[in-house]
Amino acid sequence: MELKEFIEKLAEAIEVEDANILNESTNFRELDEWSSLSVMLLIAFYDEEFGKQIGDADIKKCVTVGDLFNLANK
């Protein structure tokens, strides 16, 4: 999956209305939409889109949207 498509799907998954505010270097924890529950949405997103089992610890290591993208392609 290309970065652009990833960002669009990620935005939908974590309920960010306008995907255009996201880019590779966005710190996703600073988004208004981010909450402790977003981790569940992300875990579901990786399971659904990539068939990947991602845990809390994996997400903790990520800072930017680019990190999340790399996690999907690992």
Place this chain on the structure above:
Amino acid sequence: MAMLKYEGVGITAMAAAVPHTIINNYEYTQYFPAEQVKEVVDKIGVYERRFADADTCSSDLCYAAAEKLLTDNAVDRNEIDLLVFISQTPDYRMPATSILLQHRLGLPQTCTAFDINLGCAAFCYGLSVIYGMMQSGGIRKALLLDGETRSKVYSPKDRRSAFIFGDAGVAALIERDPKFGISYFSLNSDGSRGDLIMIPGGGYRHPSSIETLKEKVVDEYGNIRSDEQGYMRGGDVFNFVIREIPRNIKQTLEFAGIGTDDIHYFVFHQANNFINSYIAKKMKLNPAKIPSTIAKYGNTSSVSVPLTIVSELRNSLFGERTLLLSAFGVGMCWATGIVPFVDCKISEIVEV
């Protein structure tokens, strides 16, 4: 792989009791701002819960449910040869609560009674243990009591668990009868994930002390709890559940030689609505076959599966019905059961 099969045993009657105090989750704002609470509540789908008061234990809820069941069905108490009590919120550290309930319910001293301490998946374990014992032939009727007061376990100042849990008790009468076909169970354990859901203090590894009773800030979100209160690593639990639960359901269906179309109702542990919706979507299950009580009773741990049957299927279990029961929880420990119901008598829920 523990796959179990029993024949000619089943649940003939059920009853449930819930505390009378209703917690409206939107208004549970003592420690967190209302808009934050609303966001969490909408996502987990728990709008109301029942909280037991300081003097009410799991056993009291089960006692009320059992009295209702025994009275409604005019059961001869002398014919109850087995009582199993499922709970992680017992009356005392000893003796076993089941023994006290034997006396309180006026059951004979020849009745076998013991507790099962296991957590959210325990109802299937309880059924499996009782079905197995009943096949020995020496037990006429068995009473399975399943009660939890989880409201007393978690910190109201830890938003990861403050809005989820509620209290309830259920009683199920189990009898031998050729009208019941085969029941199938798969029971599983993964102790490597023992730290995902835990109350670390107050056992014998970390006995109660001033230290275990101290409230502490435990994470970057400012959540507060003591070591004698439960915690839950929700993300890791979720990650585990979305992989293992669909897999276990498939394995058990295969073991029974049937498909999802043969199941009349899927009764899931009411963990939170987010998890259950996700599993249903992932497994492409018909939502009309999935009764839910998460909105009105929250997560009542091991009670959630039987409570959902009593609350939602009271008028739907006439004739022969096949139910698939699926639950997971602390341990981790997870179970699937495929059980026949034949004209099960379900009493109205009582308030305590």
